[in-house]
Amino acid sequence: MSKPRIAFFDFTSCEGCQLNKLNLENDLLSLLELVDIVEFREAMDDTADTYDVAFIEGSISTPTCVKRIYDIRRRAKVLVSLGSCAVLGGVNAMKNLQPADWVQEAVYGEDKYLFPSMPVQPVSAYVKVDYEIRGCPMSTPEFLHVLKSIVLGRKPEIFDHAVCVECKLHENECVLDKGMFCLGPVSRAGCEAICPENGQYCTGCRGLVSNANIAGAVGMLKRHGFSEQEARKKLQMYSSLNKLVNEAECRHA
Amino acid sequence: MRKDLNIDVHHLTRVEGHGNIVVNMKNGVLQKAELDIVEAPRFFEAMLKGRNFMEVAIITSRICGICSLGHQIASLKATEKALGLEVSGQTKILRRILTDGATFQSNTLHALFLAAPDFLEVGSVFPLVNTHKDVVLAALRLKRLANDIGDVISGRAIHPIRCVPGGFTMLPREKELKALQERLKTEGMTDIRFIVDVIASLADKIPAFNRETEYISLTSEEEYAFYDGVICSSDTGTYPVENYLDITNEFVVAHSSSKHARFNRSSYMVGALARFNNNHKQLHPFAGEVAKKLGLSAPCFNPYMNTVAQLVEVAHCIENSIMLMDRLLSDGIRFEKPNQTPAQYGRGIAATEVPRGILFHDYTYNRQGNIVKANCIIPTGQNLENIDDDMKKLVPEVIDESKEEITHKLEMLVRSYDPCISCSVHMLDVQFIEE
Numbered sequence: 001m002s003k004p005r006i007a008f009f010d011f012t013s014c015e016g017c018q019l020n021k022l023n024l025e026n027d028l029l030s031l032l033e034l035v036d037i038v039e040f041r042e043a044m045d046d047t048a049d050t051y052d053v054a055f056i057e058g059s060i061s062t063p064t065c066v067k068r069i070y071d072i073r074r075r076a077k078v079l080v081s082l083g084s085c086a087v088l089g090g091v092n093a094m095k096n097l098q099p100a101d102w103v104q105e106a107v108y109g110e111d112k113y114l115f116p117s118m119p120v121q122p123v124s125a126y127v128k129v130d131y132e133i134r135g136c137p138m139s140t141p142e143f144l145h146v147l148k149s150i151v152l153g154r155k156p157e158i159f160d161h162a163v164c165v166e167c168k169l170h171e172n173e174c175v176l177d178k179g180m181f182c183l184g185p186v187s188r189a190g191c192e193a194i195c196p197e198n199g200q201y202c203t204g205c206r207g208l209v210s211n212a213n214i215a216g217a218v219g220m221l222k223r224h225g226f227s228e229q230e231a232r233k234k235l236q237m238y239s240s241l242n243k244l245v246n247e248a249e250c251r252h253a
Numbered sequence: 254m255r256k257d258l259n260i261d262v263h264h265l266t267r268v269e270g271h272g273n274i275v276v277n278m279k280n281g282v283l284q285k286a287e288l289d290i291v292e293a294p295r296f297f298e299a300m301l302k303g304r305n306f307m308e309v310a311i312i313t314s315r316i317c318g319i320c321s322l323g324h325q326i327a328s329l330k331a332t333e334k335a336l337g338l339e340v341s342g343q344t345k346i347l348r349r350i351l352t353d354g355a356t357f358q359s360n361t362l363h364a365l366f367l368a369a370p371d372f373l374e375v376g377s378v379f380p381l382v383n384t385h386k387d388v389v390l391a392a393l394r395l396k397r398l399a400n401d402i403g404d405v406i407s408g409r410a411i412h413p414i415r416c417v418p419g420g421f422t423m424l425p426r427e428k429e430l431k432a433l434q435e436r437l438k439t440e441g442m443t444d445i446r447f448i449v450d451v452i453a454s455l456a457d458k459i460p461a462f463n464r465e466t467e468y469i470s471l472t473s474e475e476e477y478a479f480y481d482g483v484i485c486s487s488d489t490g491t492y493p494v495e496n497y498l499d500i501t502n503e504f505v506v507a508h509s510s511s512k513h514a515r516f517n518r519s520s521y522m523v524g525a526l527a528r529f530n531n532n533h534k535q536l537h538p539f540a541g542e543v544a545k546k547l548g549l550s551a552p553c554f555n556p557y558m559n560t561v562a563q564l565v566e567v568a569h570c571i572e573n574s575i576m577l578m579d580r581l582l583s584d585g586i587r588f589e590k591p592n593q594t595p596a597q598y599g600r601g602i603a604a605t606e607v608p609r610g611i612l613f614h615d616y617t618y619n620r621q622g623n624i625v626k627a628n629c630i631i632p633t634g635q636n637l638e639n640i641d642d643d644m645k646k647l648v649p650e651v652i653d654e655s656k657e658e659i660t661h662k663l664e665m666l667v668r669s670y671d672p673c674i675s676c677s678v679h680m681l682d683v684q685f686i687e688e
Contacts, residue, residue: 010270010271011293012293012295013318014315014316014317014318014321015269015270015317015318015319016315016317016318016319016321016411016412017318018318019318019319019362019411020318020411022362022366022396023396023397023400023410023411028393029382029389029393032379032382037379040377041264041266041267042266042267042268042269043266043267043366043367043377043378043379044266044267044376044377044378044379045266045267045376045377046376046377061293061295062293064291064293065293090315091300091312091315092295092300094299094300095295095296095299095300097299098299098302102299103296103299108505111505111507114505114507114510115294115510117293117294117296136315136412137318137411137412194408194409194414195414197408198408198409198414198415198422198423199408199414199415199421199422199423200408200414200415200417200422203311230305233303233304234308237308237311237312
């Protein structure tokens with residue numbers, strides 16, 4: 001069997017997830033024995049016509065992005081979105097909360113027409129996405145897990161439990177009990193609760209669990225002394241495009 | 254002599270973000286030589302509007318994965334100035350070590366993984382795994398070591414977790430720091446010595462091109478400035494950081510979604526070479542030796558030498574972080590909580606040297622501690638006009654070479670600036686409309 005041909009593409013993002021792959025240092029060489037990297041603009045000159053697996057980083061935010069993502073999907077057998085920008089719209093999507101014209105004008109003034117921009121969307125808003133790797137930035141062990149699974153023809157494991165579960169397994173003191181804000185109860189895990197592990201609160205960078213009880217979470221945060229407005233604003237950092245968050249917003253407005 | 258030339262490099266490779274090189278010469282007249290920035294704008298200012306001071310650095314870190322630590326540090330310093338939050342000496346030392354680590358990491362990534370393939374005439378680092386395995390392995394070890402500095406002190410090298418206004422949510426254990434310092438002394442020094450020898454043997458691959466320009470960086474009496482200092486222009490001397498808008502004078506050009514900048518001349522340069530030219534006397538001895546070995550001496554007007562200056566800084570940062578860790582370890586790490594009680598609300602301006610040059614963050618907070626106005630000026634944006642000026646001088650000088658050779662020299666030129674295009678399009682001046 002010939003080695004799978006994999007490619008990496010970057011859209012609107014900080015490219016931190018791609019960089020995280022270059023940070024595989026110890027595993028990079030063994031990874032190269034497993035697959036052929038045929039396109040990775042940030043690190044190499046080569047390009048290719050077709051891909052067995054295309055990894056997409058970043059969200060879709062300009063007409064050019066839309067054209068490119070359709071084109072890549074046509075040429076890729078398997079398409080994986082990589083990181084919160086690609087999967088959820090990420091922090092980029094917070095832009096959508098402001099009136100579009102104001103955003104453009106505030107930055108470029110009367111030259112705003114030079115640089116078209118559209119509401120930010122995740123990759124799945126435009127093309128079929130086969131697998132998702134969440135996180136801001138994505139975690140390299142999870143990336144390796146997904147890549148290995150695809151190469152072996154298995155379905156990668158999908159995490160759909162709350163960060164609280166992993167945080168408890170790590171035997172951390174509850175962040176809320178420490179008097180800090182936290183989105184752990186409704187946020188999707190897979191991160192090994194890395195932020196609470198390091199004394200921070202969970203910002204929900206992997207989005208929400210699929211059956212998140214937003215009204216319950218907001219109520220719980222209120223009991224811990226945080227306002228509805230603050231809870232909503234913090235949920236919007238990564239999940240502003242999530243219907244659940246918007247519904248909760250209506251209910252509490 | 255060639256009269257017509259058309260070069261269009263679509264989505265230049267081995268740089269961070271999306272840029273095109275466009276050169277157009279007709280009847281012997283150079284009509285266009287520019288780097289088009291086609292990265293999608295991200296509008297961070299819209300994301301920051303109304304955000305609380307505790308969240309701001311978490312968001313601004315996401316401007317750029319490569320420079321996330323630098324953005325956090327500049328952001329935290331601006332917030333601390335605006336809110337009158339004093340930080341401890343220990344916090345400052347830890348942040349300095351982090352800045353050293355981030356520069357070490359980013360410079361290594363650029364010089365050895367993105368630029369070095371040009372010197373060895375291959376299209377990426379991957380083929381070198383077979384032909385130069387020992388070099389690739391040493392480079393990978395250096396990168397890992399640099400990232401470990403970030404991991405141990407800030408919890409994660411990309412998008413650090415522990416750095417917050419007023420200090421750190423968690424401190425490294427002395428045992429971890431000692432182990433890290435030991436690795437810097439042994440593995441780090443051995444690998445950088447080996448890499449410097451390899452690069453020295455390739456010195457003839459660096460194009461001979463000179464164009465004197467204005468060099469702008471931070472400068473400090475205490476040290477080779479990264480974490481803090483005042484603005485220094487090689488043309489006209491020093492300025493307080495608060496006057497940054499007089500230095501950057503940003504303007505919009507049609508071919509770039511990132512704004513350009515200029516000060517005393519038509520353009521200026523920031524980054525490793527600018528820092529080296531302005532502050533070379535403060536390099537640690539080993540870094541000075543490395544500079545000598547690699548043929549870099551101040552003032553240097555060859556932009557291609559920026560990559561070499563980056564390696565000199567890697568040597569400096571390794572030495573400097575070993576020294577700073579000595580200081581921390583001899584005093585012992587004290588437990589302290591971050592100081593997060595604002596003494597005031599208002600405006601704070603801060604500058605930090607990040608790998609690609611001087612970075613400014615400028616915030617204004619309202620009485621609720623929420624952002625009402627934000628402005629960040631990114632190094633790559635400041636370099637763009639200088640890159641265009643370099644191209645305009647370079648193209649006529651090499652016009653008789655083959656089109657492939659000219660294209661290659663232009664690509665190498667842009668790459669040598671280590672442009673971070675995602676960064677450059679994300680933060681531009683904006684006035685928030687108060688609700």
